[in-house]
Amino acid sequence: MLVGGIVGWEEGRDDLFNPSSPRNRDDCLEPFRALKALAQQKNIQLHTLDVLQQQGIQPDFNLYLESLPVISIAGCKNYLIRFETELTVPINGDPDYLNQFNGIYTWDQELLSNHSQNGLAQQTKAIPKFAMRYPNVLPSGFQVNAIVNPGFANRQTLCVLIASNRHANVIDQRELYSERVKAIRWFERNAPKDFALYGNGWKVPQKRLGTLGKLQYRLEKIIPFITGSPVFKSYQGVAQTKFEIYAKSKFSICFENARDIPGYVTEKIFDCLFAGCVPIYWGEPAIENMVPKDCFIDFREFISDPDPYRALYSYISGMSEARFKQYQQAGHDFLISSQFAPFTSQAFAESILRPIEA
Numbered sequence: 001m002l003v004g005g006i007v008g009w010e011e012g013r014d015d016l017f018n019p020s021s022p023r024n025r026d027d028c029l030e031p032f033r034a035l036k037a038l039a040q041q042k043n044i045q046l047h048t049l050d051v052l053q054q055q056g057i058q059p060d061f062n063l064y065l066e067s068l069p070v071i072s073i074a075g076c077k078n079y080l081i082r083f084e085t086e087l088t089v090p091i092n093g094d095p096d097y098l099n100q101f102n103g104i105y106t107w108d109q110e111l112l113s114n115h116s117q118n119g120l121a122q123q124t125k126a127i128p129k130f131a132m133r134y135p136n137v138l139p140s141g142f143q144v145n146a147i148v149n150p151g152f153a154n155r156q157t158l159c160v161l162i163a164s165n166r167h168a169n170v171i172d173q174r175e176l177y178s179e180r181v182k183a184i185r186w187f188e189r190n191a192p193k194d195f196a197l198y199g200n201g202w203k204v205p206q207k208r209l210g211t212l213g214k215l216q217y218r219l220e221k222i223i224p225f226i227t228g229s230p231v232f233k234s235y236q237g238v239a240q241t242k243f244e245i246y247a248k249s250k251f252s253i254c255f256e257n258a259r260d261i262p263g264y265v266t267e268k269i270f271d272c273l274f275a276g277c278v279p280i281y282w283g284e285p286a287i288e289n290m291v292p293k294d295c296f297i298d299f300r301e302f303i304s305d306p307d308p309y310r311a312l313y314s315y316i317s318g319m320s321e322a323r324f325k326q327y328q329q330a331g332h333d334f335l336i337s338s339q340f341a342p343f344t345s346q347a348f349a350e351s352i353l354r355p356i357e358a
Contacts (some may be wrong), residue, residue: 002356004039005049005059005076006032008066012050016065022315026241026271031135034345035352042353058085061102061356067091070100077102082111083134086120087168087175087216087258103128103355109262129340130355136270139243147332148236148247148276152321158194159316160249160277162239165201167209168258174327175253176282181206183253188234194317196249198239220249231299247274250324251297251316256283265290270343272296273331292339294330 006016018031023029024256043309049071052059061077064070067089080101084157085108086093096118098104099245104111110118112129112169149155161184168175181234187195201207205220218233239245246252252272256264269291272279281287282299297316305311336339341347 001099002042002044002060003052003057004046004356005052005062006046007049007062007064007071008068012048014048014051016048026139026243027137030137031345031348034135035349036226038346038349038353042357044353044356048225061065063352064101067097079103079105079356081132082106082108084260084319085261085264086174087170088166089171093120093170093207098124099127101127103130105130105132105352107131107133107263107265112263128355131349132348132351133160133342134266135345136267136343137345139241141243141247142274144336148274150276150328151325153205154229155248155250155277156198157251158191159251160198160245160251162198162242162245162271164199164333165204165207167207167213169209172258173207174260176257176259178206179282180253180255182256183255183309184232184234187313188232190310191317192234194313195234196236196245197232197234198236198245200238201232202235204232223302231313242271243275244291246272246277249277251278251280252283254279255297260285265343269280269296270335271334276328276331277344278316278327280316290339292330292334295327295334296331 009016015023016029017026017036018024019029019033021029025327036046049059049062058073058146059076061079062071062073064078064080067080067082078101080098080103082092082104084092104124106112106129110116110121111124112131114123116122152325161180163180167177169187184195184197208214208216254268254272256266256268258264259282261283262285265287268283269279269281273295279296280299281296284290287296287298297311297312298309302311302315303310
């Protein structure tokens with residue numbers, strides 16, 4: 001029997017596999033329960049590393065879910081599951097760090113390519129790379145045989161944005177954190193009754209990078225503090241569940257944390273599709289090769305306009321219900337097709353265990 005340890009995600013004590021964990025919002029831990037279940041089928045014992053250490057069991061391999069310092073254990077192989085880009089987690093772009101691992105799981109097409117001229121790919125060429133996708137959890141409210149709230153009925157909000165108030169951790173023109181704020185501000189100024197903002201951290205100004213950014217952030221806090229006025233007037237608080245909010249909304253600003261990074265597709269577009277909400281997407285440069293183009297609105301089609309958000313608003317506010325239903329049907333058809341299979345929790349589990357079994 002092989003024994004594997006899990007390193008990362010804050011809590012130990014096998015909390016990662018606990019469906020009742022307070023961290024299991026929107027059942028986000030389901031992919032790790034699927035991983036553990038599949039491991040058991042393959043006679044692989046899987047626990048968080050602290051549990052193994054308490055039991056005096058030495059792992060044959062460790063899976064790092066976060067880019068944490070590598071723990072050296074004799075005879076133990078270490079693998080990194082590289083979820084985020086180097087824009088959000090800078091060490092994910094550090095070849096000295098990546099070269100410590102026996103293998104790296106990634107969605108990054110540059111790193112996975114044997115012929116890439118990308119600097120990081122070249123500097124980590126000796127380290128085996130294994131393809132994976134971000135796993136996506138089917139919400140309990142999703143129905144295989146029916147679209148959630150078809151048409152405009154029961155969808156009171158024209159457009160919604162669900163995200164946390166964060167910033168990139170390196171200077172890079174590809175980051176989209178600040179673009180989300182541009183979208184929020186446009187709707188607050190021009191269509192406040194047709195927009196709602198949800199997520200963590202929006203009671204304070206836009207989070208910013210660097211010393212000057214932090215100074216600007218502190219200055220921007222002064223007037224709202226003195227006047228008691230909200231920083232973001234569209235802010236509705238933290239979403240109880242994303243599915244609940246999306247099921248009541250027609251459209252969602254659905255931007256990745258960064259754009260133009262091949263392979264970088266997170267849960268954001270799928271969360272919308274599950275609930276019959278039409279995503280307004282920007283991120284992966286070839287997203288239509290993964291998710292059919294008739295499932296979503298590509299924001300890049302509007303960015304050449306002098307006022308892209310006005311052009312977008314004109315499009316979505318003027319859309320007929322019949323056209324909206326076409327988007328919904330295309331999204332639902334995709335989710336119940338084999339095209340969605342690579343993005344499931346089961347596919348994630350299989351992609352992680354396949355190289356370990358070999």
